[in-house]
Amino acid sequence: MAIKRRKVSVIGGGFTGATTALMVAQKELADVVLVDIPDQEGPVQGKALDMLEATPVEGSDVNVVGTADYSDTKDSDVVVITAGIARKPGMSRDDLVNTNAGIMKSVTEQIVKYSPDTYIIVLTNPADAMTYAVYQASGLPKNRVIGQSGVLDTARFRAFVAQELQVSVEDVQGFVLGGHGDDMVPLIRYSSVGGVPLTKLLSQDRIDSIVERTRKGGGEIVSLLGNGSAYYAPAAALTQMVEAIVKDKKRILPTIAYLEGEYGYNDIYVGVPTILGGDGIEKVIELDLTEDEKSDLSTSVDSVKSVMKLLPQN
């Protein structure tokens, strides 16, 4: 049988979805199907055609289509969910839970109808609870349903540290644990620059201020944009996760993973370090935490649990 190109579907053709589709196509990772509601079929077809017309310039041999018909997503290797509403200034991510939980259920049913063995990456906020909702609605095993928060949160942290130290972003490593909210837990003990512990390079005051800016990083962009939330960095994060799966890279990345006893938690999706490869979340990595770190993680998990209580079936 001839070898076929990979297929990635992106549900939601708004800011994050369209940007992700473009990045996946530009990196020649897969053919891309961009899906939106029937009301948005024209615009999403237009965006996809525009991206397709960029492929000769990029030298990228992939197809890009826009559609409102889920049968076009048939046999997707990976599906990225960005469908739903985004917050506006003055709102928290958790304010989106009711509307977006309904959207997760309906889009997930359509996704698994046409791609019963796919890997799903969830971006829609509140991301931890929405990943749980997709897991429940999909019936897929836990390794095939993955949420995005940590790659973005860590990228913000790395960008701020690199700017502060005037060094390459590539050399800054970090880890963010916990829910995708203002009480996320950047792990300073596991953060380093070119192998040198961060605490040797920056004062506690500067580290504290970078941690605070990282925690509120989503809100900083929401205030500046005025009518929506971040999309370039979120799309870059999603694209890195798609790449880890379709190329079986076995990257160690923080993702929103289903926990069954790891870190002392059960039946919850929350951000932890994982190995992400050709079989989705292949392993949750358990780090040793200090009492303070455990307590910060517990606060963050409590926030996720309080949002999960608002999901229709809980």
Ligand SMILES: NC(=O)C1=CN([C@@H]2O[C@H](COP(=O)(O)OP(=O)(O)OC[C@H]3O[C@@H](n4cnc5c(N)ncnc54)[C@H](O)[C@@H]3O)[C@@H](O)[C@H]2O)C=CC1
């Ligand atoms: N987890 C994370 O790190 C991040 C999460 N987000 C979240 O991602 C979501 C999307 O954000 P944006 O793309 O900026 O919003 P957007 O408003 O630009 O796009 C959302 C798109 O979803 C579509 N949509 C709505 N219901 C749908 C359905 N049933 N089926 C298919 N498409 C549907 C809309 O028509 C719209 O085109 C928001 O919930 C936002 O909070 C955004 C950035 C980072």
Ligand SMILES: O=C([O-])CC(=O)C(=O)O
């Ligand atoms: O802040 C938001 O609403 C969007 C998001 O999750 C982020 O940019 O981290």
